[in-house]
Amino acid sequence: MEAVSSKIVNILVNGNNYEVTVASNDTLLTVLRDKLGLTGTKFGCGNGECGACTVLIDGEAVNSCLVLALNCEGKEIQTIEGLASSNGDLHPIQQAFVDNFAIQCGFCTPGIIMSTKSLLEKNQNPTEYEIREAVNGNICRCTGYENIVKAVSAAAETLRGK
């Protein structure tokens, strides 16, 4: 029951600057969900095992439940809310997940889409092996991953065509 100290942290989330007061034990996940209201990023385990809380920090997919908010000063963070365009059009990855029936309960979906985004930013033409490797940290209990692999592949194709 030790008192926790707090500090102001400046972060860039989905292109918006935020100045947030965070406690020393606040995770990035807590700050995104509870302080910024970005609830698209999910809590599944709190231990970095399920990937439901995946966001991008400076382009890298990370489990936001394992990142202390204090360490995010000056970082650029992308969450699921930052993908669709402002007119409501889905991002090609999101569209591919919908079109390929890769979403069932949907709870793991934001995390898997963020892992996909990180993959496709580095590798525009991934093999099935590379796709499975990229989403291996994201547990999906519903789909059996078949349609997720299809969706990532389809999204890559769409993005290559752009």
Added chain:
Amino acid sequence: MAEKFSVIGKSIPAKETKIKATGECKYVDDLPTDLHVKILRSPYPHAMIKNIDVSAAEKLDGVEAVITYKDVPNRLMPRGCARALYILDPHLRHVGDEVAAVAAISESIAEDALTLIKVDYEVLPAVFDPEEAAKPDAPKIYPEGNVYGPQYEPLHEKGINAPTLLEWGDINKGFSEADVIVEDTFEVGPQIHAAVEPHICITSWVGDELTVWTANQVPYEVREGLAYVFEMPESKVRVLSPFIGGGFGGKYLNRYHAICALLSKQSGGKKTKIRFTREEEQTNSKRFLSKQYIKIGAKKDGTLTAIYFKGYADLGGYGNFFGNSGFWGEYPAAAYKVNNSRFEGWDVHTNHFTSQPMRSVQVPATVFSVESVIDQVAKKLNMDPTEFRLMNMPQTGDVMPPLPYTANTVGYPRAELEGYPSKKLMKLVKDELGWDKKWKGWGRPVEENGTKKRGIGIVYSGYEGGFCHDGFMSMAASMNKDGSINIMAGTQDLGNSSNMTMCQLAAEFMGIPLEDVNIFTGDTSIGQYDYFGARASRELTTGGHLLLKALEEIKQKVRIIAAPRLGVKPEEVEIKGKMAYVRTKAETDALKEAIPFAELITSSITAGASGEPGSVFPETAPGKKVRNSMVAGIEVEVDTETGEVKLLNMVTANCPGKAINPEVVKGQYQGATIMSLGYALWEDFVYDENKRAYLTDSFTDYRVPRAQDVPPLKTIVLEETPDRPPHEGTPYGAQGVGELGCWSGPAVVASAIYNALGKRMQKSPMTAEKVLELIKEGENK
């Protein structure tokens, strides 16, 4: 008679998948709360609370309420087909059982408060093996004994412990007719539901009205249980379950709902939230662990004569839903044309955490043991396993014993199977797997390469999932003046697109565009009902059937209004495309005189439907039953040095009757199949009696399948639709599809391992460690 459909039979993504992809979809964890709850849990598997002091916890700044067993109503909370329980109880029945609970303004304050609660426990002897727990001298988890089954309550009162018994024919006669008899025993570990979304609940009180937001498969069960335990009318309890982040049989009414509601009440009605930690989630509910004894007899020509099954299933300290299941072991045997069968299913309390159904109940474990013995019988007869199964499996049109749900019944009616193309499914899997080329005989590997041996296996089973308990569910529909339809559903969408499927059914049946149908569900204030909820693959079949009945009634109401205007009798009026016209006329003439709804009706028309009161397993048509059939095949490679089993290729063939939304159907089969492979190979459950701890309480130690674990999977869907009106029986001949894929994993992997090694696994999951033990054992069955 290929009928043309406009909406069903088309693969259409569910409407809500878009907001699930953008993160806008609000699950319960995304809703606001005032208070957070933490639960103090038992460190002992079996104990009695002697003293408990919460005074220091209550004084901690930020704590709003603390409850122990002393604060709960003296009423047992009823649950659907499960043991009723107190909100908190001084008798603790498993590690992790609820001791006390705190509501505070933050999770960390609530956690801190738990450390201030002082408890003196009297530690009691514990029992973990269900067979041991069934013995009269076992530690008693309940005063009347550990064997449970509500239908045996009168026996319990007399001090008699008895199993659930299901039988047909004469088992002794069956074995006396057999030329070959094989007996074997099996142990199957539990499987943890392990949804990615943890159990969650938010409650609040305004005056004497309680509102509950919870991710739940059975919101009406939550309403009934809470209304009873808090002594209030159900009309004043509203339960909302808008989106569920995975259920699989894990999310029913349980203590945490009542704990949350009581803490909320004590804090003046504030919004109060419980969200399980991952550790709590992994030690909260599971599929049973079991021991099974199987004996099967057959004649020289391969005809099965008898199947005997005895099984002990652990219910855990409480159990949830169908503790009286009779093990559900009858399904794998009822999948064969055998005239003599007997099942003894012992459902027994142990000091493990709760067992409850998980995606096809206990069937995957019993398919594992029954199919393993079927294999051994075929081997003794020197028959190819696929030929032996083809010889003994029923198919569409065969008259089979329906599953007897009443204990000790004899002479029950028999029914004809529909939508059961089992032999075609077997052929499809054999061809796709290349069986005839690869099969080298019993216990002979397909290929050997140093320490690696490849094996191939095929299994089959049948299950009666879907069309059930229509007397315990209601569905309603309202046709608006513009002809569009609102569905008010008792059903619950688990993320399996059942809402979309329901909309497709309505659009097809009414002859209107899909866009004109909307569905409202996941909220008890809709005014519908479902006692069993999203279980048993019954949303589409039972819910869809009732929906079409309600829509047919709406059509009938419009026919009566339109008939005088059209100058015909009501039965001559056709309703389609928001118009009424004369059915008997040539369509072009009829449509010219058609009356649009806008000119016919001045108010919405509503109808609701439910089955006959108490109706449990209605027939799909007189003398007919729907049953699901599936065949699965796999090729594996066993590393004889490490025991590791690599999955090379898997094929399943499944019949959904009519696939209303084909990609959704396929997705259900795929997901369930992969879940069953986790159960077969990696999802090991470890309890350390010395440490009094579940060592598999995380996703690291309890390994559910990940994207790189799964083999190339071919999912074949073969439709077979009966010829009958869409609203009589299951809608358009559709069958339940959610659980089918879950049977195959343990059985098919064990069969392929046998053919690789010449040795049979009797334990599942078949982790590398257990396979290596088998390799070293040197016994050859």
